Amino acid sequence: MAEVVRINESGAATPEPQKLPQNIEAEAALLGALMIDNRLVEDVQIRLKPHHFFEPLHGRIYESILRMTDKNMVANPVTLRPLFSDDEAMKEVGGAAYLAQLTGSGAAVIGARDFAQQIYDLALLRALVGVGRDLVEGALDTSEDVAPLSQIEKAESELYRVAEEGGNEGKVKSFGEATRLALEQAEKALNSGGHLSGVTTGLDGVNAKIGGLHKSDLIVLAGRPGMGKTSLATNMAFAAAQRYVRDMEDGIEPSKSAGAPTAFFSLEMSADQLATRILAEQSGISSENLRMGKISQQEFRQLARASGELANLPLYIDDTPGLTIASLRARARRLKRQKGIGFVVVDYLQLLQGTGKGSAGDNRVQEISEISRGLKQLAKELDLPVMALSQLSRAVEQREDKRPQLSDLRESGSIEQDADMVWFVFRGDYYLAAKKPEEDHPDFATWQEEMQRIYGRADLIVAKQRHGATGTVRMRFDARITKFSDAIDSDYLPEMRG
Known part of the structure; x- marks a missing residue:
């Protein structure tokens, strides 16, 4: 991970870990809003996935909410409680009472979509940091079997993947959208002379x-x-x-x-x-x-x-x-x-x-x-x-x-x-x-x-x-x-x- 250098009182440089882009409070607020109003799940689940959460426990809570709502079950602190009875990370933050604590602010419901967007954007930034870190580590590795050009190609591929995920609004199209695309193709055929x-x-x-x-x-x-x-x-x-x-x-x-x-x-x-x-x-x-x-x-x-x-x-x-x-x-x-x-x-x-490394x-x-x-x-x-x-x-x-x-x-x-x-x-x-x-x-x-x-x-x-x-x-x-x-x-x- 990248480090920030601080100068202490004696004048010596001491490294301090640099935090990855994150907003734990936004994650907590979104989870609370989803448990208060399960209908919000439909708005955020197309783009936001469990791995987009910085805090792993929040990612597991979100995944459980998605699973329950998918089965047409109510997802709230009471119904989710049995799923986390043995979760060590949950015990560290006070046990199942943490779920109820997340729903403490009903005002979060109003900003749920904005929280989801920010969590998603920060996840993309972390992915970008990861690509950069891998690129630096790979470039510093001077062992004989390292090929610089293949590293560049891999980095480009990873960057493109991050960029594509950032521009991906979901593949589902309404029939109206699909017919509009079909009409555009027909118009193109007509304008080209048939x-x-x-x-x-x-x-x-x-x-x-x-x-x-x-x-x-x-x-x-x-x-x-x-x-x-x-x-x-x-x-x-x-x-x-x-x-x-x-x-x-x-x-x-x-x-x-x-x-x-x-x-x-x-x-x-x-x-x-x-x-x-x-x-x-x-x-x-x-x-x-x-x-x-x-x-x-x-x-x-x-x-x-x-x-x-x-x-x-x-x-x-x-x-x-x-x-x-x-x-x-x-x-x-x-x-x-x-x-x-x-x-x-x-x-x-x-x-x-x-891409196989086997013989010819x-x-x-x-x-x-x-x-x-x-x-x-x-x-x-x-x-x-x-x-x-x-x-x-x-x-x-x-x-x-x-x-x-x-x-x-x-x-x-x-x-x-x-x-x-x-x-x-x-x-x-x-x-x-x-x-x-x-x-x-x-x-x-x-x-x-x-x-x-x-x-x-x-x-x-x-x-x-x-x-x-x-x-x-x-x-x-x-x-x-x-x-x-x-x-x-x-x-x-x-x-x-x-």
Whole structure:
């Protein structure tokens, strides 16, 4: 505990313990008021819990009052007396007569709500002191196994927990409040031109199917290597951030925007690689040519213009490798607090680490379960959509039909269980290209005709959706600039590049 230094008469410094924030009198007055009028319990029990009392005996008395009123029994000094006959702390303050003493001032009934608020606020301050004390003690511990960054992340997590408790007014909503929220979502969908009640994906076909990315949802986007998972996630992250900027310029309130500042946690690609993809998509210049420097002066000017336009985009990329689920959540909380993010993308789930200290081979399925559960908790805690990319098992490659299924989700059924939506991205031309016969082969003409039919076509398979029906959304994919877009129509035949 922190100490205050006093100077005694001889001039020597003597430490004096500093009292934690508390108000024993307010606690006693509140308990007396509750025993006088049990109806007050309904007003204070949603926020105030027994552990919020500084004096443990007061916490036990409060808990007993809650228990009795919950059973529709009268809670007063007479009915509570048998419960405390053997309580040592009660004996120290005069025994059961203390309960009657608490009800001595009937005037306390008038200020009961104010007493409850003060007790609650002081409990939060004590929790804050506890976080600070743990932080100091941890920082002073210089043993070899202490990791400073993990201590910072833990402290941030604890601070956020205290802050969340302080802002928590209880989860119960009246039906009127619930319908108002539903009406606001409907209004948002109407104002966006229809179909969109959440954060936009940037693709009209996908928005129409799912209604946008909804708060507190975990969306799992899965696919085999080469299908374009990262490209699609990058496209959607960019679209959400860009829409937010546009809505702000149009004077739309942030709460009514169909976009959102976005955090992109890239555990596989570096920030500059992702930026290159976005620049390629926006400038129309091949990402390969950008990397190789094979661009003209005119294309460079296009690139510079696109870069300038994107400079203030609220898209934040964290490319720290080897993140644990705990550190990712701490970083997301920080971005929510500092930048007001409303959408999180994680690329990809299997590259995250759990918090377990076991060896690398220890129960990977259990670790993935912890990670998927942690991502769902993050979505609920920050009240925003979280999109997590995921690998699929090689079972897909063994089948004749390469379209993914829920059973292909790699390493854990908990991914499917925790997710509110599961999407698969599938490109038939990727697999067909691998079967290309020689040009003088009899099947070459048939292969070429089929390739011409499906080239550039991509499917987003909505395999699970808590909010609506499953199904497939047809898209186009331009591999040259890694961009997904809406399919023009069902018989669209893109020009096939050599």
